Amino acid sequence: NAGVMQNPRHLVRRRGQEARLRCSPMKGHSHVYWYRQLPEEGLKFMVYLQKENIIDESGMPKERFSAEFPKEGPSILRIQQVVRGDSAAYFCASSPHSYEQYFGPGTRLTVT
């Protein structure tokens, strides 16, 4: 059973470009979570999704950020018009239920 997959592992974007991060949950997991971790800081919850539904987006910035988890395919975290402050590690986690979460290796976004 493959673990949580994230791609790309590293992403470099210039200010103003769009960043698209993908997450494929573990087989059989229907819950997906996205977290952001700034250098030397803790994990910050962003959004929780189930298939085709956003359950909790209380941690998402109001603008430029969106997430989806379509019926088919990976979950996508999209950041439009990136700024330098968006540079961080973005982790995706999946779960068969709402408690134990299994993390992917993360995508490290660098905005130049």
Next chain:
Amino acid sequence: RKEVEQDPGPFNVPEGATVAFNCTYSNSASQSFFWYRQDCRKEPKLLMSVYSSGNEDGRFTAQLNRASQYISLLIRDSKLSDSATYLCVVNMAETSYDKVIFGPGTSLSVIP
């Protein structure tokens, strides 16, 4: 009071030492507790769940004190490979789904 609090450390201990971390939580209705470890620039990994009666996994012992609302992690005979950040995770209980909160983490360095 923050929902989940941890002493950030760093804890610097010699190999072979015993070290203990505490984590306090604010919601007395919380029912599920976990410890994760995160190595530098890697994803968090589930270390162990914390059960009401306490549980042990090799050199690691986790305990729950509901009256004082804290959980603890004890590491015996520390190894160099135990160096990491240890994250306490607690469910919130009062949300519409089983939301968990990650603590800020406690940094451990085991030195030769």
